[in-house]
Amino acid sequence: xxxxxxxxxxxxxxxxxxxxxxxxxxxxxxxxxxxxxxxxxxxxxxxxxxxxxxxxxxxxxxxxxxxxxxxxxxxxxxxxxxxxxxxxxxxxxxxxxxxxxxxxxxxxxxxxxxxxxxxxxxxxxxxxxxxxxxxxxxxxxxxxxxxxxxxxxxxxxxxxxxxxxxxxxxxxxxxxxxxxxxxxxxxxxxxxxxxxxxxxxxxxxxxxxxxxxxxxxxxxxxxxxxxxxxxxxxxxxxxxxxxxxxxxxxxxxxxxxxxxxxxxxxxxxxxxxxxxxxxxxxxxxxxxxxxxxxxxxxxxxxxxxxxxxxxxxxxxxxxxxxxxxxxxxxxxxxxxxxxxxxxxxxxxxxxxxxxxxxxxxxxxxxxxxxxxxxxxxxxxxxxxxxxxxxxxxxxxxxxxxxxxxxxxxxxxxxxxxxxxxxxxxxxxxxxxxxxxxxxxxxxxxxxxxxxxxxxxxxxxxxxxxxxxxxxxxxxxxxxxxxxxxxxxxxxxxxxxxxxxxxxxxxxxxxxxxxxxxxxxxxxxxxxxxxxxxxxxxxxxxxxxxxxxxxxxxxxxxxxxxxxxxxxxxxxxxxxxxxxxxxxxxxxxxxxxxxxxxxxxxxxxxxxxxxxxxxxxxxxxxxxxxxxxxxxxxxxxxxxxxxxxxxxxxxxxxxxxxxxxxxxxxxxxxxxxxxxxxxxxxxxx
Numbered sequence: 254x255x256x257x258x259x260x261x262x263x264x265x266x267x268x269x270x271x272x273x274x275x276x277x278x279x280x281x282x283x284x285x286x287x288x289x290x291x292x293x294x295x296x297x298x299x300x301x302x303x304x305x306x307x308x309x310x311x312x313x314x315x316x317x318x319x320x321x322x323x324x325x326x327x328x329x330x331x332x333x334x335x336x337x338x339x340x341x342x343x344x345x346x347x348x349x350x351x352x353x354x355x356x357x358x359x360x361x362x363x364x365x366x367x368x369x370x371x372x373x374x375x376x377x378x379x380x381x382x383x384x385x386x387x388x389x390x391x392x393x394x395x396x397x398x399x400x401x402x403x404x405x406x407x408x409x410x411x412x413x414x415x416x417x418x419x420x421x422x423x424x425x426x427x428x429x430x431x432x433x434x435x436x437x438x439x440x441x442x443x444x445x446x447x448x449x450x451x452x453x454x455x456x457x458x459x460x461x462x463x464x465x466x467x468x469x470x471x472x473x474x475x476x477x478x479x480x481x482x483x484x485x486x487x488x489x490x491x492x493x494x495x496x497x498x499x500x501x502x503x504x505x506x507x508x509x510x511x512x513x514x515x516x517x518x519x520x521x522x523x524x525x526x527x528x529x530x531x532x533x534x535x536x537x538x539x540x541x542x543x544x545x546x547x548x549x550x551x552x553x554x555x556x557x558x559x560x561x562x563x564x565x566x567x568x569x570x571x572x573x574x575x576x577x578x579x580x581x582x583x584x585x586x587x588x589x590x591x592x593x594x595x596x597x598x599x600x601x602x603x604x605x606x607x608x609x610x611x612x613x614x615x616x617x618x619x620x621x622x623x624x625x626x627x628x629x630x631x632x633x634x635x636x637x638x639x640x641x642x643x644x645x646x647x648x649x650x651x652x653x654x655x656x657x658x659x660x661x662x663x664x665x666x667x668x669x670x671x672x673x674x675x676x677x678x679x680x681x682x683x684x685x686x687x688x689x690x691x692x693x694x695x696x697x698x699x700x701x702x703x704x705x706x707x708x709x710x711x712x713x714x715x716x717x718x719x720x721x722x723x724x725x726x727x728x729x730x731x732x733x734x735x736x737x738x739x740x741x742x743x744x745x746x747x748x749x750x751x752x753x754x755x756x757x758x759x760x761x762x763x764x765x766x767x768x769x770x771x772x773x774x775x776x777x778x779x780x781x782x783x784x785x786x787x788x789x790x791x792x793x794x795x796x797x798x799x800x801x802x803x804x805x806x807x808x809x810x811x812x813x814x815x816x817x818x819x820x821x822x823x824x825x826x827x828x829x830x831x832x833x834x835x836x837x838x839x840x841x842x843x844x845x846x847x848x849x850x851x852x853x854x855x856x857x858x859x860x861x862x863x864x865x866x867x868x869x870x871x872x873x874x875x876x877x878x879x880x881x882x883x884x885x886x887x888x889x890x891x892x893x894x895x896x897x898x899x900x901x902x903x904x905x906x907x908x909x910x911x912x913x914x915x916x917x918x919x920x921x922x923x924x925x926x927x928x929x930x931x932x933x934x935x936x937x
Contacts, residue, residue, distance in 0.1 A: 279497040282309035300327060300336045307343040311497050314537055318347035330774060338367040338376055345383055349390060350500050352539025352572075358387045374411035375421060378404040382425045385432070390540065394435040401429040416456045423452035423461060430468055434475065443472045463492035467505050479512045486512075503529045503541035507548055514552070523552050543572035698752055705746040712739050772811035773819070775865050775933070776853055780805070782820050783851055786827035790835070799834055799847040809855035809865050812933055818908045819933070822917075825901035826869050826929050833873025833927060848872050862935045864915075870928035876921040884919070909933070 285306050288294070294302055303324040310317035324340035327333075345360035365380035385400035404425045408418070430445030450465035470485030486505040493502050506529035510522040526548045533541035546569035553562035632640075712735055720731045780803065790797060827849075834847035852868040876884065885906040909917040913933055921927040 278309050279312050282306055282311075285309070296327065296331055300324065300331070300333060303327065304336060304339055304343070307340075307347070311499070312536070314347050314350050318344065318351070321347055334367055334371050338364045338371070338373070338380070341367065342376075342380060342383065345387070349383075349387055351537055354387055354391050358384060361387060374407050375418070378407035378411070378421065378425070381407060382428055385425075386428055389428070389432055389435065392435070394432040397432045397435075398429065401425055401432060405429075419452050419456055420458055420461060423449040423458075423465075426452075427461075427465055427468055430472075434468070434471060437475075439472050439476050443469065446472065459492055460496055460498065463489045463496075463498075464501060466492070467501055470505065471508055474508055474512055477515070479515055482512050483509065499532050499536050500538055500541065503533045503538060503545065506532070507541070507545050510548055510552070519552065519555060523549070523556075526552060539572050543569050546572065694752075698749060702746060702749040705742045705749060709739060709742050709746075712742070770813050770815050773814050773816045774811055775809060775867065776805040776807070778816055778820060779823060779851060779853060779867055782823040783827055783849075786824055786831060790828075790831050794835075797831075797835055797838070799831065799849055802848065802850045804850075804852045806854045806865075809853065810862055810935070812865055813936055814913060814933060815908075818912060822905040822908050822931065823867070823869075825905050826931075829901065830869060830871035830873065830927070833875075834871050835873075837873045856932075864932050864934045867931040867933075868928060869931075870926060872926050875923040875925050875927050876919065877923045881919070881921070885917075 282305075285302060289302055289306060303320050307317045307320035307324060310320060321340055321343035324336060325344060328335075328337035328340050341360045341364035345357040345364065348354075348360060349357035361380050361383045365377055365384065368374075368376035368380055381400045381404035385397040385404065387397075388394070388400065389397040405422070408422055408425065411418070426445045427449035430442045430449065433439070433442035433445065446465055446468040450462060450469065453461035453465055466485045467489035470482045470489060473479075473485065474482035486509055490502050490505050493499075506525050510525040510529070513519075513521040513525065526545055530542065530545035530549065532538075533545055546565045550562045550566035550569060553559075553565065716732075716735060720728060720735065723731055783801065783803075787799070787801065830849055834849065837845065838847050848871070850868070850870040852870075854866050854868075855862050856864045856866060884902050886903060906917055909915045909931060914936075915934055916930075916932040918930045918932075919927065920930070
């Protein structure tokens with residue numbers, strides 16, 4: 254009669270230490286979400302906010318997963334290993350509840366690895382217990398017991414003393430008890446679960462008590478003690494409903510169906526199972542959808558309703574395969590093997606490193622001794638004056654070479670600066686002229702737009718008033734004239750608004766940036782605006798597709814830039830690239846596949862980052878040589894009328910060259926490709 258369930262306790266217990274609260278609290282998550290939406294906290298406070306949001310979000314698991322992934326990203330960017338291991342642990346918990354076991358296991362293994370490298374034994378034990386949970390869910394109780402034992406051993410090494418330590422130990426005991434249930438060792442399972450409940454009672458930890466009561470009820474259900482099973486599981490459901498923790502509730506509801514089925518009350522069993530299925534579907538709990546569907550199939554088969562039985566069995570198979578498919582099981586085995594091998598390899602590497610260090614020490618001592626003898630011999634054979642002369646000569650030679658190198662660098666820098674100053678002067682003059690013209694045009698343009706709209710309204714009033722009183726040919730003639738006037742006014746309004754957008758572009762081109770420079774991850778910024786541009790194009794034309802290849806240099810550090818301005822540059826270049834491949838696609842060239850490449854790389858000198866290059870390449874129409882020297886001129890565009898103002902590349906050039914003192918170059922071949930290269934200096 255025993256109904257298969259996944260390990261549950263760790264979700265509510267292990268995070269007691271990290272959260273600093275007694276249990277998950279959906280109401281707290283809802284309150285914190287309001288603070289998060291305001292986006293007014295510092296990075297340090299945001300780490301704690303994201304951790305609390307992910308932990309307490311039990312109603313919307315996908316939202317909780319998003320918080321966990323943002324926590325991981327922010328922890329990596331700020332180098333905070335404490336929140337990094339917490340983020341991976343939270344990600345694993347949400348992934349496991351959503352039925353993505355191999356992704357959950359991978360996240361837990363990363364959490365264990367970060368904790369081990371940080372020498373945080375309690376967090377390492379926490380991760381091992383969660384890994385055991387994942388294997389328990391995957392129907393591998395043997396491996397689950399192995400990791401539970403690792404968790405218990407690690408906890409004892411950390412010398413548990415506090416209340417939180419006791420909760421951790423109880424968590425592992427309860428989950429180990431679940432593993433014993435799966436292999437039908439009910440005596441051991443009951444012993445572990447009762448011991449865990451005793452600990453939770455002492456520390457007054459309500460959620461942990463709920464999980465323990467559920468486990469005890471499952472054991473009693475398995476050995477036929479239905480009254481005790483019903484009593485414990487009903488109490489567990491009552492406690493966990495208060496914390497809005499629906500995953501274990503689904504498990505216990507389905508197990509209660511088994512209890513009532515053994516009593517002969519088929520309708521009650523059916524009601525409990527249907528309630529479990531509704532909760533599981535509502536909160537996206539794939540594993541419990543599969544289990545509840547299987548139980549419903551059995552119940553309807555007993556009732557002789559073959560069509561309903563077959564429907565729920567198909568649902569069970571679909572969800573079961575999505576959770577426990579062969580590839581997932583194999584990958585989970587591979588993940589465990591790789592993790593264990595990496596641990597052994599670390600130990601072997603440490604031993605080999607010690608041997609190499611000892612050998613290197615002996616060799617170094619020999620070299621030092623030999624050099625000492627040689628130096629002493631030289632000092633004896635050569636007089637002091639010759640040595641001084643030799644040193645002075647070498648020093649002069651070195652200084653001469655350094656001065657020569659500096660002079661060459663200065664000359665190259667001067668030549669580049671001269672070119673940039675000439676172009677900057679041209680652009681500055683043009684910007685001032687553009688701003689003056691734009692401001693002068695703006696006022697009459699506003700009158701054109703406003704009066705065209707007012708005239709349309711007046712025509713409407715004329716139609717509803719005077720014209721309606723006309724009859725016969727007079728009314729027809731008046732209607733025809735009014736319709737013509739309305740069409741003309743709409744065209745005036747349309748072209749007036751287009752002119753208005755051009756004027757706004759001119760003003761934008763001539764503005765002085767007031768944005769604040771801040772350290773920015775170039776890889777993240779480039780990728781973000783690439784997705785923004787692509788999805789913007791797809792929103793206009795959902796039939797268009799393009800292959801995107803990205804290659805990011807993960808070793809480059811953050812640059813001090815104005816991210817909004819650089820983002821505008823990237824967006825302009827991406828839009829041009831997508832437009833180019835879109836136009837080439839319309840030519841229906843056989844074998845042509847539209848493609849865009851995005852590459853970032855750091856430029857180093859003497860071990861320090863000097864600049865970062867962003868390469869954006871497409872295999873579209875390319876740029877003809879005859880217009881290559883015009884592409885940065887304001888209002889120059891190759892797009893049809895109405896599709897572009899010609900200010901994008903001009904504005905981009907101003908942002909890169911004048912504001913960020915960088916470089917913007919293009920390499921192209923007409924009909925084959927175009928590649929823009931943005932180089933941003935690393936200025937501290």
